[in-house]
Each structure stands twice: as C-alpha cells, then as structure tokens.
Amino acid sequence: MLVTKDLTKKYQDFTAVDKLNLTVKDGAIFGFLGHNGAGKTTSLSMLTTLILPTSGSATIDGFDVVKDNLQVRNLLGYLPENVMLYGDLTARENLQFFGKLSKVKDVNKNIDEVLNMLNFTEWTDKKVKTFSKGMRQRIGIAQAILHKPKILFLDEPTSGLDPQGTKDIRNILLKINAEWGTTIFMNTHLLSEVTKICTDIGIISRGNLLVSESLSNLKENFKDAKSLEEIYFSIEGGVNNE
Numbered sequence: 155m156l157v158t159k160d161l162t163k164k165y166q167d168f169t170a171v172d173k174l175n176l177t178v179k180d181g182a183i184f185g186f187l188g189h190n191g192a193g194k195t196t197s198l199s200m201l202t203t204l205i206l207p208t209s210g211s212a213t214i215d216g217f218d219v220v221k222d223n224l225q226v227r228n229l230l231g232y233l234p235e236n237v238m239l240y241g242d243l244t245a246r247e248n249l250q251f252f253g254k255l256s257k258v259k260d261v262n263k264n265i266d267e268v269l270n271m272l273n274f275t276e277w278t279d280k281k282v283k284t285f286s287k288g289m290r291q292r293i294g295i296a297q298a299i300l301h302k303p304k305i306l307f308l309d310e311p312t313s314g315l316d317p318q319g320t321k322d323i324r325n326i327l328l329k330i331n332a333e334w335g336t337t338i339f340m341n342t343h344l345l346s347e348v349t350k351i352c353t354d355i356g357i358i359s360r361g362n363l364l365v366s367e368s369l370s371n372l373k374e375n376f377k378d379a380k381s382l383e384e385i386y387f388s389i390e391g392g393v394n395n396e
C-alpha cells in the first residue's frame with residue numbers, strides 16, 4: 155500500500171505539491187490526473203525517491219521514501235516521460251545493460267519472461283534505433299518491470315503515441331496488473347485512458363489534491379455527469395473559479 159501524509163514540495167517560495175494525503179491500495183490502477191503544471195511529476199519524483207520532500211512523508215509497504223529509500227527502490231518500477239535507451243544496442247542488450255546496472259537477479263531469465271509477456275520476442279535482437287515510439291515505450295516498460303516490482307509508476311505513458319500504440323500500452327498495463335498483481339500509479343491528463351483502465355483516480359490542481367476516490371464511487375457521486383470529463387471539469391473548474 156502507498157500512503158502519503160501531508161507530502162509537500164516547495165521550490166523557494168513556490169509550493170509545487172501542498173500537503174498531499176493519498177492512499178493507493180495494493181492491486182489498484184491509480185490514475186493521477188491534473189492540468190500541466192499541477193504537480194503530478196513532482197509527486198511522482200518524491201514517491202520514486204528521485205527528489206526529497208520538503209515536509210510530510212510517504213511510505214510504500216511501510217517503507218519510508220526518504221529513510222528507507224533502498225528498500226523502496228526495490229519495490230518500485232518507474233517509466234519516466236522520456237525513456238532513455240541506447241539506439242545502437244538491441245532491445246535485449248539495452249535490458250541487459252540496465253538490468254545489470256540495477257543489479258537485477260536472473261537478468262537473462264527475467265528479460266525472456268518480460269519480453270514474452272509484452273509480446274515483444276520478435277524484436278528482441280533488433281536495434282532500438284529502428285523502433286517506433288510505441289515500441290520504445292514497451293522496452294521502457296520492460297526495463298521498469300524487469301525486477302518484478304510491486305508497484306509500477308508511469309509518467310504520461312501514452313503521450314505522443316498513436317491509437318494503436320496507446321491501446322498496446324493499455325493492454326500491457328492491464329496484463330501486468332492482472333498476472334502479477336502489480337499496483338499501477340499512472341500520471342496522465344488523458345481522461346479517456348483513465349476511464350478505460352483505472353480503478354481509482356486522484357485529481358491534483360495547483361499542488362492540491364482535490365479528490366481521491368474509486369472510479370465507481372466518483373461516478374456514483376456525480377450521477378448526473380455524462381462522462382469523466384464532465385466530472386473532472388466540475389471538480390477542477392469549481393476550484394479554479396473560486
């Protein structure tokens with residue numbers, strides 16, 4: 155389980171994330187929604203131990219992201235918005251390189267298993283520079299799950315992908331969640347994607363969490379709304395218009 159308590163990040167006088175209180179249950183697919191600049195990436199960076207919170211705390215499976223950062227890193231996988239891969243290496247060589255760097259046990263066995271799961275075996279020995287953005291994203295996900303993390307964080311995983319690429323990523327995330335029980339925490343501003351795969355959502359605006367609910371509860375609470383978009387704008391717009 156992921157729990158944050160008053161998690162805050164300030165840059166000088168500017169508060170990028172303000173007292174975030176969030177709980178994400180094991181096995182959930184959590185969509186973290188917000189406009190550009192709302193504080194999604196900053197939150198993700200604190201949860202993945204890449205930046206230090208200014209105050210407050212966050213734990214994953216009871217391990218603190220600051221004090222127990224090594225244990226936390228073992229529990230999580232992370233797909234950043236821009237995946238870094240070596241174009242002149244093959245998919246397998248990239249995964250071997252990153253796997254060994256992060257000391258993944260049974261690297262080769264895990265690479266085979268993960269590429270198989272991602273339906274990628276056909277391209278295993280092709281150089282990454284020949285891949286489409288969607289294929290690179292799949293290798294990025296393979297890299298992030300090579301050590302079979304309990305929780306997978308993704309920053310805008312379908313941004314810039316065509317409809318087929320978007321669908322492929324969606325199906326992969328559903329498969330990882332179903333087969334391994336991996337919790338998924340996904341930053342996004344694509345409401346259509348959220349509706350298709352998320353069990354729970356959080357909405358952040360100007361660093362403040364406006365709502366964190368299961369999608370079914372949210373729909374129940376906004377019975378008259380025709381779509382998630384309408385719900386989103388009634389929550390988001392309500393605050394910004396105050």
Ligand SMILES: Nc1ncnc2c1ncn2[C@@H]1O[C@H](COP(=O)(O)OP(=O)(O)OP(=O)(O)O)[C@@H](O)[C@H]1O
Pocket residue numbers: 165168170188189190191192193194195196197
């Ligand atoms: N290193 C930094 N120094 C100063 N301000 C920063 C820094 N990083 C982020 N910010 C500011 O914090 C706010 C939140 O940024 P963040 O990247 O978390 O937003 P986001 O919701 O992920 O947006 P996007 O969808 O555009 O990625 C923004 O106003 C941003 O300019």
